[in-house]
Amino acid sequence: MAVTKEKFTVNQELIAQFANALGNPVRVSILQLLSKQSCCYHGDMAGELPIAKSTLSQHLKVLLEAGLIQGEITPPKTKYCINRANWNLAKGLLIGFFH
Amino acid sequence: MAVTKEKFTVNQELIAQFANALGNPVRVSILQLLSKQSCCYHGDMAGELPIAKSTLSQHLKVLLEAGLIQGEITPPKTKYCINRANWNLAKGLLIGFFH
């Protein structure tokens, strides 16, 4: 019977998802680094953040899954950038939210 | 030696805190209800949200602690409102973040 559980609107879910991605100071820092200099490598960020590199990878994955960043893998390096389309989407949703 | 652990800036911590409060669709819904009609009671919200009343109280507490709302207790009723000062602070921080 597929009780399409639509407890919340798409808008509400999206706002929550993006906000959740921003809900951690490490991830805020990462995004600030990326938006300052368009793109950068894992290692560049690892040097500036007080966490283990594996933890950094985890946070980057969260941001990737939220759609806020994108990664270009050229082993052994990985270059991360802001995903501008979704960045602007998030910006618009949050500005709309605060009306 | 008090290694004042200032791993992140106040700005980063504040953004993360406010974003974290917004990082759940229930709380997004609550804030949307409150900003639509200035204030409302626990019961009004409980009627609109697909969660138990105890869970609603929990989410309201999170929003209170984040400073985004304020509550006026007149037992057995409690009236909740947006905390405009902090709402605007959050708005400014997030808009600034997305620059």
Add this chain to the structure above:
DNA sequence: GATATTGTTCGTATTTTTACGAACTTATTG
């Protein structure tokens, strides 16, 4: 004074988040 109404708090279970180091992968360099 017993009941009803409106919320909060408590206890608890489940899931998710955050963090770390060790081990692994992939290319580059000696």
Add this chain to the structure above:
DNA sequence: CAATAAGTTCGTAAAAATACGAACAATATC
């Protein structure tokens, strides 16, 4: 081909988030 460099993935531990119902508190009403 061994060693190095740059990241990811895995295993795991500890803490926080989410949800619920039962019990409790405080006032208003019968």
